Amino acid sequence: MKKLLSILLLLFTSLTLFAQNNDIEMADQLRNNGKIYIVVICIVIILAGLLFYLFSLDKRLKLLEKKSDRKN
Amino acid sequence: MQLAQQVKHLIKKEVVLEWRSKYALNGVLLYVVSTVFVCYMSFLSIEKLTWNALFWIIMLFASINAIAKSFLQESKGRQLYIYTLVSPTALILAKTIYNSLLMIILTVIALLFYTLVFDFPKDTDILMYFVAAILGSLSFSTIFTMVSAIASKTGNGGMLMAIxxxxxxxxxxxxxxxxxxNAVDGLDRAVSLDxxxxxxxxxxxxxxVALLLFPYLWRD
Amino acid sequence: MYKTWWKILAAALVVYTAIAGLLLEVPRLAILNETIRNLYFHVPMWFAMVVLFTISVWYSVKSLGTQKEEYDIKAVESANAGIIFGVLGIVTGAVWAKFTWGQFWSFDPKQNFAAISLLLYFAYFILRNAIDEEQKRAKIAAIYNIFAFPMMVVLLFVLPRLQDSLHPGNGGNPGFNSYDLDSRMRMVFYPACLGWIIIGYWIYTLRLRIKTIENSQL
Incomplete structure (x- = not known):
């Protein structure tokens, strides 16, 4: 069992070494699957920006509502 | 024509004022000379690309300094006086033409001094470079004149002018x-036509745009 | 401004682009790979920005002509909304550039010019803050806005065509039109632009409404 594990480990490390030698490109995670995750990141950025913006607008509105409450 | 007459008088006034104090001319010349000198002390010899970039950076700051004062220096009282006398179109035209003339003279002197210290790089098309310098000073003066007019209306003009x-x-x-x-590389002249x-x-x-907008700016 | 149908239309368009943009087939290109789908999300930001800035200039002209405060507020708020889209466009562009061109900021002419045109509008807001008197502020800011706009047009639409750029359609790079913006992509791209432009307009109206209430309460 131990032997098998060590062999597997060796194999695995050699495989990763092999992969490292072949692949020069870095940040491989984001380049998988035809870089589709870049698109995801961009969509998330746009959504986050707009949502953040909505929250700031909301805050302004809240202030306004408070003010108008005080007046009434 | 009345407009041309007014423009002529205004330019004359600017020239006389400038000639009396020689403030802009001397100040900016001193600025250019000292900058070039400092650059010479630190670079000693420079390559083509830096040579070109350095010249334009020096000219940019020199022209901002020279033109910023065209509206900023005028006192409220004098502005009011001019306002009653001439049309705003004549004023902006006169200022722009005067600034262009001033800048062209300054640029030519600066370029001559600059080439005295740092030689023209090899195979420079010298005539084209002069054309570039003069066109550049023209564009600087048209744009900066209007911006300085805008900045002068805000109260704290100096900082805003740059921004x-x-x-x-x-x-x-x-x-x-x-x-x-293109001129420094000695490319064919037809390349630069664009x-x-x-x-x-x-x-x-x-x-x-400046001619259209200035009357609105001037009227307070 | 207060009707609902166009807001629903914008929402529908954007949802459609999110679904179709991720699922429909796109041309297979090296380097770009799937990121070509970013075309549906990154480019419409610029369209929205330019439209909002154009609205801003339009109201600046009107405010200069009539001296009405209403138009001045409209000009400011649309410039504000435009800046958000500009920033989003720059950030998404930077991320996209990192994984296709190698760096977040590759000093590509279009990137630089987009940054400069944002600077222009930041300068516009600084100018506004520098003047206290309202009438004067409206007038001078409007003048600067109109004066700067032709420069922005030159910056965004003329200069990139003269320089080498990594963007498609400039300096030797074939444009999207020539080979890869085929009819399938158009089906998503145009609705995306329209949708985001309308959303930008929506944000502008929201800001405008809040601002008018704020002003009326002062």
Whole structure:
């Protein structure tokens, strides 16, 4: 069992070494699957920006509502 | 024609004022000379690209300094006096023409001094470089005159002048540096026709917009 | 401004682009790979920005002509909304550039010019803050806005065509039109632009409404 594990480990490390030698490109995670995750990141950025913006607008509105409450 | 008459008188006034104090001319010349000298002490010899970029950077700051005062220096009382006498169109025209003349003289002197210290790089098309320098000083003066008019209305003009003018001048500067680089590389003159045309269009555009807008700015 | 149908239309368009943009087939290109789908999300930001800035200039002209405060507020708020889209466009562009061109900021002419045109509008807001008197502020800011706009047009639409750029359609790079913006992509791209432009307009109206209430309460 131990032997098998060590062999597997060796194999695995050699495989990763092999992969490292072949692949020069870095940040491989984001380049998988035809870089589709870049698109995801961009969509998330746009959504986050707009949502953040909505929250700031909301805050302004809240202030306004408070003010108008005080007046009434 | 009345407008031409007014413009002529205003330019004359500016020239006389300038001649009496020689403030802009001497100040800016001193600025250019000392900058070039400092650059010479630190660089000793420079390559083509730096040579070109350095010249335009020096000219950019020199022209901001020279033109910023065209509206900023005028006192409230004198502005009011001018306002009652001439039309705003004549005023902006006169200021722009005067600034262009001043800048052309300054640029030529600066370029001569600059080449005295740092020689022209090899195979420079010297005539084209002069054309570039003169076109550049024209564009600087049309744009900066209007921006300084805007900045002078805000109260704290000096700081704002830089903030307001840099985003506007950068496109012009990019075209200019490209044009000048063509000249430094000694490329065929036909190559630079695009840039000359674009600079001309930008100048005409800026002048028309300035002429249209200045009357609104002037009227308080 | 207060009707609902166009807001629903914008929402539908954007949802459609999110679904179709991720699922429909796109041309297979090296380097770009799937990121070509970013075309549906990154480019419409610029369209929205330019439209909002154009609205801003339009109201600046009107405010200069009539001296009405209403138009001045409209000009400011649309410039404000435009800046958000500009920033989003720059950030998404930077991320996209990192994984296709190698760096977040590759000093590509279009990137630089987009940054400069944002600077222009930041300068516009600094100018506004520098003046206290309202009438004067409206007038001078409007003048600067109109004066700067032709420069922005030159910056965004003329200069990139003269320089080498990594963006498609400039300096030797074939444009999207020539080979890869085929009819399938158009089906998503145009609705995306329209949708985001309308959303930008929506944000502008929201800001405008809040601002008018704020002003009326002062």
């Amino acid at each position: 307001l003018s840099f985003p506007i001048i950068i496109p012009v500067l990019i075209v200019l540096i490209k044009f000048a680089k 840039e000359i045309g674009l600079l001309g269009v930008i100048n005409v555009l800026v002048m028309t």
